[in-house]
Amino acid sequence: MRSPIDDYLHQVLRDCRDDDAGDVMSGNRELERADPTSFGIALATVDGTVYTAGDADHEFSMQSIAKLPAYALALQDRGLDGVLDRVDTEPSGDAFNEISLEAETGRPRNALINAGAIAVHGMLDGDGATERVDRIVDLVSTLAGRKVSVDSEVHSSELASDDHNTALAYLLRSAGKLDYEPDEVVDGYAAQCAIKVSCRDLAVMGSILANGGLSTTTDDERLLDGRITRHLLSVMATCGMYDGSGSWMARVGIPAKSGVSGAILGVLPGQVGVAVWSPRLDEQGNSVRGVAVFERLSRDMELHMMHVAPSGLPALRSVEERDGTTVVEVQGDVRFAGAEIIATRACEGFSTGRVILDLTHVRVMDDAARGLLREVASRLEDDHDVRIEDPNELMDSGPDDRDTRNREK
Structure with a gap:
């Protein structure tokens, strides 16, 4: 029997494909080449089942979604208190690339805006940018269940247009929130953004987060510390969609993180990881079709995180x-x-x-x-x-x- 969920996702894909609003990311020559008609959906459950529709296996760069595995490693390396000393957990209310530093402490508002993500990359253990990026690649590979790599062309293109991030890094260094050389940190940050994944990869990663950091395909193998997973989801819920995070949580109710390549990763604790990729972006830098799909899934499948079952018996x-x-x-x-x-x-x-x-x-x-x-x-x-x-x-x-x-x- 073919699962009705497969058919449902294909129907959602057809229904949302006609939405051609938004524009492909500009200012990065590799991202500008993306086919605006590309569109993929993947949904992975905590019991290891994956459903896909459209271009779910096409690879693209993670961009800001890579802030999540980097954040997880920083929490592992420095502990929560050590990370909080340099990066806060408050919504910024600003665009992803704004200079959002606390006046009193010099901390970025959160780890999911660029200033915070650069500070986070600078907290990772490793002898140079290459070793730090390799650790991020290894974690993404573990969570996705396959070996991933950095797209060298996207990495080079990121560096060619990274003057703003370089300025942020120097500002962080002057505020005492960056130990490494700013240029080295920006190089590593650009490389983590260039890690290649697919919708399927992101959905599987999301299912691990939904499962509290435990593998969904082996016997409860611990892939990520449960406390780190909880912290990631909390910050995703409040800050993951930038200055649109509040309306997203009220309307969709799924902790999520977007990237300017057109991907959105959503995680509903205890249930599913969902990923959508389509390159046309709205004014906040989120995929237009991706937002439409998440709104549809939240409504049709009642996936809003506040829609909670009163008991925990297995169905x-x-x-x-x-x-x-x-x-x-x-x-x-x-x-x-x-x-x-x-x-x-x-x-x-x-x-x-x-x-x-x-x-x-x-x-x-x-x-x-x-x-x-x-x-x-x-x-x-x-x-x-x-x-x-x-x-x-x-x-x-x-x-x-x-x-x-x-x-x-």
């Missing part, structure tokens, strides 16, 4: 064969992530002719989960006799989050 209770029938028991409070697990199990197939989807132990179900489970049942009917046991009528159309306890009153 899939059991899958058992009984007298020639496969019984799939679902339980607890079912949101998109729980329904996706059931859809993934259905895609693996069942050996019996009859399948029962048992919702007896489900307490709450939202519209996103309800719609996905209906589609799963419909597709299973191509090869199986399917019955849904729904004593609490949760699959019926009705208010969101219908609670069985309320039905008993």
